[in-house]
Amino acid sequence: MLTPTVAGKPMTTATLEQVWVALEGLTDPEIPVVTLRELGILRDVRSGPDGLVEVVITPTYSGCPAMGQIEDDVRATLENAGIAARVITQLSPAWTTDWMNEAAREKLRAYGIAPPHQTKPDVSVVRFMRRPAADPVACPQCGSTHTVVTSQFGSTACKALYKCLDCQEPFDYFKPY
């Protein structure tokens, strides 16, 4: 799972901080208000064993079609900035929506997507038995928790469809993963 990338342009020896800054502008192709760092997809920027900068990303849903685009975006951004780096895709620890901080959640809400609840702790295999009682999802428009799920799956792998019974707005809910 290791793909070295060498930029075509003259390379500069960027500091790790500069690489973080260069990548900070990258957002999810489907949710352009949150950055890859905020989503927890961009895991790390570090110095590799050979001194080359390594950018570590982790996939979200196994089949998320945006991951290819995201990886291309990272490579293109590094190349345009003339930064020599290799992009490493890391599976473990598995991505979780719990990595999103409050600021990122607020951006989702402002964009009309209800942010994910914290995932339930893994207590035992008993958790598979029945769907746990769902915490109420607050409408991102009016804040009401008087909402219903209309579809457990939505327009992207990471979202479900809800409807607010107070303001009647349909909205996306970013599923806890």
Next chain:
Amino acid sequence: MSATIDYLLHLADNAVVLGQRDAEWCGHGPILEEDLALANVSLDLIGQARLLYQRAAELKGDGTTEDQLAYFRDSQAFRNYTLLELPHHGALVGYAVADRDYAATIVRNFLYSALMVHVWDALQTSADSTLAGIAAKSLKEATYHLHHSRDWLVRMGDGTDESHARAQAAVNHLLPYTEEFWTVSPAEAAAVEAGVGVDVRSLRGAWDALVNDALAEATLTRPQVRGYVPQGKVGLHSEHLGFLLAEMQSLARAHPDGCW
């Protein structure tokens, strides 16, 4: 090493075959929400298959790619459970154009995801660290699939006379195929020996509990199962897999090495 590769192919073939089957509902779902649901479930399954094939290809180390493993092996080489290749209709339907029955789809997805939550849970400690990483991700997805299919199983079973009858018929038709879960193939035995795989027999109690709980809530009866044990995971398939693969593989085989 070959034990790990064979085991990865078993897991990957399961995911890709069910992913392909469920994708048949894309554009044909009984309601829009379920059309979306099945397409998303397929996407997760095919994503899991890709990660598993990539790992198998990496271990082979001879330049094999994930695409070669998915598109250029014939049905005898596939190691998926027979359950997953069956069409979406009931027993004794002799032709592929029969109306699909959503009850069959839901029951199959339920029986499979009820197994896979336990398999992925156990594989999080696999000696193959990449497989352990894939398992941790897949567990999250399988749990969601389980909840989705279980909700519908209960809704159909405890629904109208018609939906109850169809759900019961699907359970009667499909449950016998799960006998294959509990036999240990040589590939599985080798993977367990290597610390890479899980002994499925150790999961049977948990699977039974899950299935019995759901069937009871759905007011469905669990049929007595004995006799025939399918052998898809050792490469002996039903007549349905060839047609499924023909559809899935024809484009890649018509344009080998094509990319866009």
